[in-house]
Amino acid sequence: MSIELNDASFTYTLANGEAIKALAPTMLTVEPGESVAVVGSNGSGKSTLAKLMNGLLAPTTGSVTVDGLSTANAGEMLLARRTVGMVFQNPDNQLIATIVEDDVAFGPENLGLPQAEIRARVDESLKVVGMYEYRRHDPHYLSAGQRQKIAIAGILAMRPRYMIMDEPTSMLDPAGRRDVLATLADLRRDRSVAVVHITHVIEEAAHADRVIVLKRGRILAAGKPGAILSDEILMVEAGLYITRASQLAHRLAAKGVPVASGLITAEEVAEALCSLS
Amino acid sequence: MLVELGAVGYTYLPRSEAAAQALADVSLTVGSGEFIALIGPTGSGKSTLVQIMAGLVKPTSGRVKFEGNDIWLEKARLPERRRLVGLVFQEPEKQLFEMTVEDDVAFWPRNAGVSAEAVPEMTRAALEAVGLDYPSYRERSPFTLSGGEMRRVAIAGIVVMNPRVLILDESTVGLDARGRMDLAGRIRALNQKDTAIVMVSHDMDEVAESADRVIMLAQGGIVFDGPPREAFKQTDLLAGIDLELPQVARIAARLRRQGLLGGRLPLTLAEIESDILTAFGKVPE
């Protein structure tokens, strides 16, 4: 079981015929229970990669399979979609119903689950994202962060084996962001869900098992977060930057304070400094 | 005062069952050259407030004045008065409506009487300032762009107006790290030339590094209005509305609990670096 990109590439064709090569032929495997963060500059191909993984786009060359089902085959793609949930970069692309709870129920209903099960999943998912009290509201009349939470609840209620999250916390406040990350971590541990998390927040990517850095549609680097995300030369080459906490660690190390390298979050750097005293 | 809000309230869908009060009794002023960060939890009313500050939404109660004039009293002059304030919407999709990137960014110059010959140059400069190559992007439809590219076009379309008050509603969201740093630099430069900036943000580091005034919103009301250093000392208030400290302040807070740091609460990298070097017996520059 896995999502596999086998030299999968994608090219958009504009109305005037111009071709935009968004993703070069790419090899990638994502297994259940894994968490993979994808980072890269604007236009580097992250959302295109996400849409290939859930079958929304079929590869221009090469193949994408989900548990052996090819997304290029319409019938197999529909089956594959049942196990791959996706949160879009713009949650509005995802809101379908005019009542929050109907919207969240849409995914489970398509899976043909019994009503009682759907009810239970919808309530649970809305509580997880802290939007249960808004269940009777029209999702179109909510703040941007609230709408993003509804989109996340919709995916949680489907309980897919793979979750592709395209900047899922971009509009959330710090507490909302923490809650989502904690929920994803629980799902991986308890239900072996795989999470592919696209983000511009480097601190968030630090929580993944594996980080992939995209640059102009190619994988520039892949590996453990500690090795990649604090590597200033690599990150700058990718059009990105290291966290403020990493910057501080580097500056202190350069001045003779023996802080280890590979630290990314504020908490890691703070603990490292405390252990020196 | 450029913008003045007096006891502003706002209720969505008034007179309906779903009526929701988004703002209550909000008063504030924005003066020339100020750099204000507006922070608050999800749903606290930030976007509603900035749309009222931009004169795009009429409050259900209270007054909105631009340069001393109540803007909702003389509707005929509203379009002209609105030019004082430029608002970059939280969601770029809601701001972009033309067929091409060029038309979108040129919309304001064309409608504000800029001479036809000057428009392409203004458009090119605005796009390049947000890191988009004019020849490759001008004819693209905004809806074929990546999220961050769309965000850049939306910013260009407002900055090209050169408003006296520039409001950015979470405009760094979706930008890559380089794009965020470039935008921060440009905003700072505009601010130094006396443009008032109002920045809505969930990124406390951004707030700590750039704003000289922080307004905290919770459940539709202002709960704090003061300098960043004071704002981030309000630990109870911040915890009560689930906001966090900037990375630098979080590191400092941990080191203080360990007894390693005392004194001021550092907010910038340079500040904490020098505090830590002193604490570890190294000589800061």
Ligand SMILES: Nc1ncnc2c1ncn2[C@@H]1O[C@H](COP(=O)(O)OP(=O)(O)OP(=O)(O)O)[C@@H](O)[C@H]1O
């Ligand atoms: N179009 C609307 N119709 C009805 N209620 C709305 C509408 N937009 C927002 N609200 C409600 O008004 C309140 C304030 O919303 P607003 O969008 O101003 O919040 P915000 O602070 O910008 O939140 P976020 O951080 O999520 O962007 C929220 O409780 C929201 O549910």
Ligand SMILES: Nc1ncnc2c1ncn2[C@@H]1O[C@H](COP(=O)(O)OP(=O)(O)OP(=O)(O)O)[C@@H](O)[C@H]1O
């Ligand atoms: N529908 C589309 N039609 C044509 N070109 C597109 C389309 N969507 C994306 N592109 C182009 O493909 C490239 C990759 O876009 P993609 O959305 O995958 O980038 P991304 O890494 O997700 O960027 P961002 O961080 O800005 O969201 C970009 O150059 C973009 O302009």
Ligand SMILES: [Mg+2]
């Ligand atoms: Mg994207």
Ligand SMILES: [Mg+2]
């Ligand atoms: Mg908002």
